[in-house]
Amino acid sequence: MTDGSGGRDITQLLGAWRDPVLNRWIELVGEGVRGRITERELRSELTELYELVERALGGDDTAAGELRAALAEISRGRARQGFSPTETAIGVFALKQSLYEEVRKTRDQRAYSELIDFSSFVDELGLATFETYASAREQVIADQAEQLLELSTPVVKLWDGVVGVPLVGTLDSARTQVVMETLLETLVETRSRFAVIDITGVAAVDTEVAQHLMKTVMAARLMGTHCVISGIRPQIAQTIVALGIEFGDIVTKSSLADALAYVLERSGLRVVRRPVACGATTPHTPRNSGEARAEG
Template sequence: MKVNAEARQRLSALLRARENDVLQRWAEIAARSLRGRLTEAELVRQVREVYVALMGMLEGAGDGELAGAGSSESRAALGELSRSWARQGFTPTETANLVFTIKEVMLDLSESGETDQVPADFLVLSLLVDEMGLYTFDTYTKARESIIADQTEQLLELSTPVVKLWDGVVAVPLVGTLDSARAQVVMEKLLQTLVDTGSAYAIVDITGVPAVDTQVAQHILKTVVAARLMGAECIISGIRPQIAQTVVALGIEFGDIATKASLADALVHALRASGVEFSKRNRSL
């Protein structure tokens, strides 16, 4: 929205003349909803950044348009503020209110007779601030979505560890639901571990998987096939009676893939297949 030069000049002159009062009242009003989550000095600094962004729209070459080329510094300042508050855990309402508060400040000054601001100028200021607030809200939302996506990826990494049980034997203990996204992470981590360790055997343990349906079985089978393509033999462990009955009822075929009831049984199978011999030690009383 383009704003005529006269209105921008009047607003700019007013804000410059009452800068200290405006910033002080702005910080005081904004502090009400923050409940002490920012220090006074930090809040004043944040308010000043928004003030500078607003002045940039009024005095810059962008004709009061936030989307214009002349308002790039204002957009950058508001964007950084939004991303910072998103990382600190502030709500989108708190973030946008930091911008919208200037309208309450100017209204208070006008009602108290401390300014001779005309209604038309207040309307112009309100429209400019609304545009800034919406931009702040939009940037905040995108930042939060990015943070949530990063956290989800980190949780997937933590929930799908690949551990080395023995020389040449690695295991993937699965816990919880196995969906497409997690299955992809499992496959990538397993294949990378096989490359890094040169292991010939991989155990996929599903003891912690609450239920196995056709989709889960397909994810497991794809992981096994991918590992086989890397030259590793796979063993599926954790086949509880309930899971065995479900697999049979669904008609799921594991083919020639070795399956064991427990991780210990799978490890013994892998060690024997790799040539490790076991012997029982006689303990004398």
């Protein structure tokens, strides 16, 4: 479409029918993106593409490269905004429909011979657009998965010198790596001597999960941190025994409270309940209640 009389003819047709074809193209695309892109933005976007199509069909190699680059940028934007592949592809393929409608309306016989080549040209652009969209969408999904991993493996400060790692769901190799990296970074920042890894939210513990826990504990030990695993429920305890899993000298506790009490004791602290005088009330303490505190 860039050489010979055919290329010049389709370029002339696009130029002659610019307003009706462009307006119809904007209308068709707008039906699928209504409410997510303003009409002004859409018109500016498609007007630029229309001009680049004209120049590319006229033999301008620079315009051809700019056209593909512009379509790639639009496709990446659609992927990030959550548009479907169909909604993205129609932004290109609707140009064919708008031109077909104008040909039928005007009954311009010379245009019919150009439609096949023009259709092939637009199809190539559509395929390139879809490939870019798919690649961008995969990257978006990968980024979201990484963000979810980070959010699902928080490391929180439980006490001075004590951090906790509450785990929920399945513990696999990828997640274990995130847990170790996050934990080690936090240990460097807080200089904590103790870490409580709570698996109350882990549905099941098998040999693979146990190995992942051991790796995390060993990584923390290399940083001089003593680890305690909490959340060992009766069902998990039975599974661990049945599978013959051994945690060695790693301290395990049935609950997070027990684990915290253990590490506080190892830190030279103990939790006591301070009685409140009869009849005394405070803005934060109900009558006849006690107050827990740690003593060194």
